[in-house]
Amino acid sequence: MTDRLRLVTWNINSLRLRLGLLGRVVEEARPDVVCLQETKVDDANFPMEAVRALGFEHVLYRGDKGYNGVAILSKRPIEPAGHRFWGGVEDARHISARLADGMVVHNFYVPAGGDIPDPALNVKFAHKLRFLDDLTDWGATVAGDTTPRVMVGDLNIAPLETDVWSHKQLLKVVSHTPVEVDKLARVQAAGAWTDVVRQVITPDIKLYSWWSYRARDWAAADRGRRLDHIWTDGGLAPRVRGASVLKDARGWTQPSDHVPVMVDIDPA
DNA sequence: ATGGTAGTCTTACTA
Numbered sequence: 001m002t003d004r005l006r007l008v009t010w011n012i013n014s015l016r017l018r019l020g021l022l023g024r025v026v027e028e029a030r031p032d033v034v035c036l037q038e039t040k041v042d043d044a045n046f047p048m049e050a051v052r053a054l055g056f057e058h059v060l061y062r063g064d065k066g067y068n069g070v071a072i073l074s075k076r077p078i079e080p081a082g083h084r085f086w087g088g089v090e091d092a093r094h095i096s097a098r099l100a101d102g103m104v105v106h107n108f109y110v111p112a113g114g115d116i117p118d119p120a121l122n123v124k125f126a127h128k129l130r131f132l133d134d135l136t137d138w139g140a141t142v143a144g145d146t147t148p149r150v151m152v153g154d155l156n157i158a159p160l161e162t163d164v165w166s167h168k169q170l171l172k173v174v175s176h177t178p179v180e181v182d183k184l185a186r187v188q189a190a191g192a193w194t195d196v197v198r199q200v201i202t203p204d205i206k207l208y209s210w211w212s213y214r215a216r217d218w219a220a221a222d223r224g225r226r227l228d229h230i231w232t233d234g235g236l237a238p239r240v241r242g243a244s245v246l247k248d249a250r251g252w253t254q255p256s257d258h259v260p261v262m263v264d265i266d267p268a
Numbered sequence: 269a270t271g272g273t274a275g276t277c278t279t280a281c282t283a
Contacts, residue, residue, distance in 0.1 A: 013283080014275060038283085040276065066276045067283095112283055124282090156283095213283090214272035257274075257283080 002076075002101060004241065005265045006031045009107070009152035009228055011210075011258035015039040015071070019050050021252055025260050026054050029246065032075050033099075035107035037154040039069030046071070062092040070107050070153075072097045078105075087111070087131035101148075101268065103236075108135075108153035117177045125174060128156070132183040139191025148268070149233040151193060154258065156227050157184045160198070162206045163226035175225055193231035196263055200243035210258045211250055218250060228261045239266040 008031040012018050015036060026034070034056070041047070042065040051059055056073035060080055063069035068091045072078065078097040081104045086094060093109040110131055114124035142149060157180045161167040170176040188195070201207055208224025215221045232240065242264045249259040 017275075038275095064277095067281090114282090212272080213274050216272080254274095 002267045003032075004267065005033065005076075005099075005103075006262065007033045007035070007105070007150065007152070007230065007265065008260045008262045009035045009037075009154075009230060010260040011037040011109070011154040011228060011256060013038045013040070013256040013258065015041055015069070016045075016047055018254070018256060019047060021249070021255065022051075023054055024252065025246065025249065029260065029262055031262065033078075033097075033105065034073040035105065035152045036071045036073070037069070037107070037109035039063050039071050040066055041069055042066075060095055060097050062095050064092045068092045068109060070095045070109050072105060072107055074099075076100065081105075086134045087127045087129075089127055089131075093131075103148040103150065105150045105152065108151065108155065110135075110154065110156045112156050113174045113180070115174060117172060117174045117179070128174075129179065129183060132180070132187055135187040136183070136190040139187055139189075139193070143190060143192040145233075146235070148236045149191075150236065150265075151191070151231045152229065152261075154227055155184065155229050157181065158208075158225040158227055159184050160203050160226070162203055163208070165206075165208070165223040165225070170225075175227060188231065191231075192234055194234055194237035195229065196232050196237055196240040197230050197243040197245075197261060199237060199240060200263070201245075207245060208247075209245055209261050213257050228258055230261060230263050232265075236265065239268070240264070241266055 061071035113128035119126035
C-alpha cells in the first residue's frame with residue numbers, strides 16, 4: 001500500500017534559470033512526481049545535482065540545446081517507459097516513466113505552432129497538426145490497455161470556451177482555433193483519456209495555466225489560456241482526488257509564463 | 269493598438 005500520489009506538470013521555461021522557483025514549488029506543494037517541459041537544456045548539461053538536492057533521486061530527461069526539453073522528476077523509483085518523435089520532427093518533446101505500481105506517466109510538450117493558423121503557410125502549425133494526428137494514432141493503440149495511464153504536459157491548446165479569456169477573440173489565434181480543438185478532441189477520444197483537472201474543476205469555471213509575458217499587468221488583464229493538462233485513462237480517473245492550478249507562481253519574481261498544474265491520485 | 273516580453277543556439281530564433 002502506497003500513499004496518495006501527488007503529480008505536478010509545469011512548463012518551466014528554462015530549468016537552469018528557475019531551479020529556485022522549482023524549489024519553491026516543491027516546498028509548497030510537496031509533489032511526488034514533477035513533469036517539466038521547456039527545460040531548454042541538453043542532456044550533457046542537465047542540472048542533476050540540483051534536482052537531486054530537491055529530493056528527486058529518480059530522474060529521466062531528454063533535452064535539446066536551448067529549446068524544447070522534457071523531464072520527469074520523482075521521489076519514488078521509476079524506470080524509462082519509452083519515448084519517440086512525433087509529427088516527423090526529431091526534437092525532445094516526449095518522455096515517459098513507469099512507477100512501481102505499474103502506472104505509466106507520459107510527459108508531452110506539443111509544439112506551440114507559430115502565429116499563422118494555416119498549415120500551408122506555416123510549417124510550425126503543420127508540425128503541430130501532424131503531432132496531434134500521431135497522438136491520435138498512438139492513443140488508439142493504448143486505449144484498450146489495462147495499464148493505469150497518465151498523460152500530462154503543455155499541449156499548447158486551450159480546448160474549452162472557459163479555457164480562454166475570450167472564446168470569440170481567440171477563434172483565429174493559434175491555441176484555440178477549431179482545427180486544433182477538434183484534433184485535440186480526437187486525441188482524447190482515441191486514447192480514451194479523461195481530463196481529470198476538468199473532472200474536479202468543472203467546465204463552467206474559467207481556468208487558465210498560462211499568461212503572456214507581453215501584458216503590462218498579467219493579473220489585471222487576466223488574459224490567460226489553459227494550455228497545460230493532466231489526463232488519465234478512464235479506470236484511473238475515479239482515483240483522482242484533487243486538482244489545482246498554482247496561479248500564484250505567475251506572480252513570483254522572474255516567473256515562467258506557465259504555472260504548475262497538480263492532481264492527487266489515490267492508490268489502487 | 270498588428271505592439272508587447274522573455275530565454276537562449278543572442279544582433280536571430282522560439283515562445
